[in-house]
Amino acid sequence: MRFGGKVAIVTGGASGIGAAFARRVHAEGGAVMVADLDVGRGQALAAELGERAAFRPVDVADPAAMETLAADTAAAFGGIDILYNNAGIGCYGLTPDLAIEQWRRVVAVNLDAVFYGCRAVIPHLKARGGGAIVNTASASGLHADYGFTAYNAAKAGVINYTRSLAIDHARDNIRANAVCPGPVDTPILTSGVDAIPGLRAEWEQVVPAGRFARPEEIAAVAAFLASDDASAVTGAAIPVDGGLTAH
Template sequence: MTSLKGRTALVTGGAGGIGRAIARHLAQAGAKVAVCDMNLEGARAVAAELGPEHAAFAMNIADSAMVKEATAAVEATLGPVDILVNNAGIDKIEQFVDSAEDTWRQVVDVNYLGTVIVTRAVLDGMIERQYGRIVNIASDAGRVGSSGEVVYSGTKGAVIAFAKALARETAAKGITVNAVCPGPTDTALLDQVADLSQKLYDSLARAIPMRRIGTPDDVAPAVVFLAGDGAAFITGQTLSVSGGLTMA
């Protein structure tokens, strides 16, 4: 089992869904977890479930000043950030021709620029210590596209490319950067698909070779692996966790 004892992990979007599972699995592996989310009450509930050595912090990842302040609070409370999981993200399921510019900008600001902002906030410390593990939660939509998620797909493709490019810059500094791409996963986001079309939701499950929708607990172990010493020679990689839906 991967041991992260002595490590501090910062998880964005940690209050629910995949983020909550990632926080739990990181804690089980021994890391001290900073559960960061705009929903501070939800983040506090997750941190309380994890135990007293973990803590919750309010963070809007699209607000660089707030990210800087929250990151300083994390490091003052739990210690320098060794592991960053860029998990926070948003989407609105709709056809591109029906979408509005305000929605595009919000999706880009959170999913892509938010990932850039938080990464930049912790990177100097990682470089100084010559150690870091950065895991971006992207999506298979960013690899192959997804109908009804056109701008979202674009941002997740950008997150993957960002991870690869940053991995090249930081490989000699003891820092790895990788992306995990969940396929259809049982979260509030997928509930939007069911609300739009139960037939579409059911067809997604049938298309997956393992014949089921993924769960957050399917995704979290991949993050823990990439955060651990066993993945020290793995960087710039994209790992799909999709039950075989995407094999490219």
């Protein structure tokens, strides 16, 4: 029961990695605020978890919505100990083909939102004497995936912003770490990959482990980083990628 008495916010919590994290933290005794654009799946997850869980419809790219999310969570559960900035969107397009609005939206959801979340929540973590921030970056933030121009840039930004948070707030007893997944079997990836015959097998070949990860495998590392088991870990960007970035 690593999260007994703890309160966590997870963005992008209605699906994939975020939902797996919510289930894990809840199963280990924590209270969970699920935030997502997807109202149907978010409400269903909160209902499945029952007590110590709630859902708020939030666009993470809206700074005012992130302030409201933090205030609502503290009001509902008595404070905030953990922030998991996990919501994200993909986007394929080489630079000349990428509309400026596409670039802006990818950076807004994948990078700006992490800042908005931390800005809103850090005062609440300080009020509890400290806490943990985990950000979902990507293997695409450690190396560059062909054609994922804006996504690569935003995820690399998340990694160095996480380091910045770690050094700025270490003396506040706040840790900040990033998980860097390789390909994971969730809709953000499979909606594109499975639309093209043979592409899944091709991508799986590129991963040394020979397969996509399950969302629970990423959530397990995020939960470790959010827990006191990682009490001396801050400023880390941990690949959870089946060896993808090892070569």
